[in-house]
Amino acid sequence: MMMPPMLGVLEAALYADDLEAARGFYGDLLGLTELTAREGRHIFFRCETTVVLVFRPEVTRKPLEPDAVLPVPSHGADGPGHLCFSVPMDALDDWVNRLSHAGVAIESDFFWPNGARSIYVRDPAGNSIEFASPKLWEIPE
Incomplete structure (x- = not known):
């Protein structure tokens, strides 16, 4: 079976408890463009063709709600x-x-x-x- 094509990394996720500090670092200091944010949950930034996702891990680890609009599985990281x-x-x-x-x-x-x-x-x-x-x-x- 042939290997299907892959174009590169579209997004990368990091985890942070303090999203405002993340906004200051990635947005203000590094100059990445903020794409979207959900207070207390995440903030996403554009870096050329890649998106840097910053999530609060304790929120994204929660199991998916049965009536969720977007069926994104729970995730998170320690350390x-x-x-x-x-x-x-x-x-x-x-x-x-x-x-x-x-x-x-x-x-x-x-x-x-x-x-x-x-x-x-x-x-x-x-x-x-x-x-x-x-x-x-x-x-x-």
Whole structure:
């Protein structure tokens, strides 16, 4: 049987108890466009062709109501998650400056053996957020 096609990652989910802090980090600091929010439940942001979903885990873990309009199964995670933003190599210093100026600690800033660079910080919920040059996952020819 042939493998059906896949186009990439459409959305990625993170979990946070404080959605207003998430709004400040992803919307105000990182400049992602807020798409929609439901108070006390979630806030969604656009990042180019991907959507970053931020949910309150204790709310999304609740079982699906029998009369739910959208039949999305319950989900959630314990502990910090991880998300990596693809950033042009020549913009990584600008991100370090922006994040540092906002009081966000840079946990790690290093070059991979293939020459890619990654910068790691924590969002207000403790999720590990990486900013990396696209070369990180380039496949050698």
